[in-house]
Amino acid sequence: MEKVDFGWFDVDNDDRQKIEEGIWVPCRLCQKAFRRVRLTLRYCAECKTAFCEGEHGSFAQKRGVCVQCGPKAATK
Ligand SMILES: [Zn+2]
Numbered sequence: 001m002e003k004v005d006f007g008w009f010d011v012d013n014d015d016r017q018k019i020e021e022g023i024w025v026p027c028r029l030c031q032k033a034f035r036r037v038r039l040t041l042r043y044c045a046e047c048k049t050a051f052c053e054g055e056h057g058s059f060a061q062k063r064g065v066c067v068q069c070g071p072k073a074a075t076k
């Protein structure tokens with residue numbers, strides 16, 4: 001049985017914490033921009049928010065980066 005949290009981003013229990021517990025959360029960029037729920041187990045190492053892989057972020061060297069943090073993080 002998969003655990004899913006359809007709530008909004010919570011600063012006291014961010015997506016990194018949820019995902020590391022194995023809880024699926026919605027991509028925050030899809031949620032914010034399109035009011036769309038696309039569940040993911042990926043989170044951004046920079047801002048700790050969930051992102052869907054492909055459209056809103058990617059993994060580089062096993063480190064997730066969302067499109068909002070991507071260009072900065074990629075140069076590091
Ligand atoms: Zn997305």
Ligand SMILES: [Zn+2]
Nearest residue numbers: 044047066069
């Ligand atoms: Zn980010």
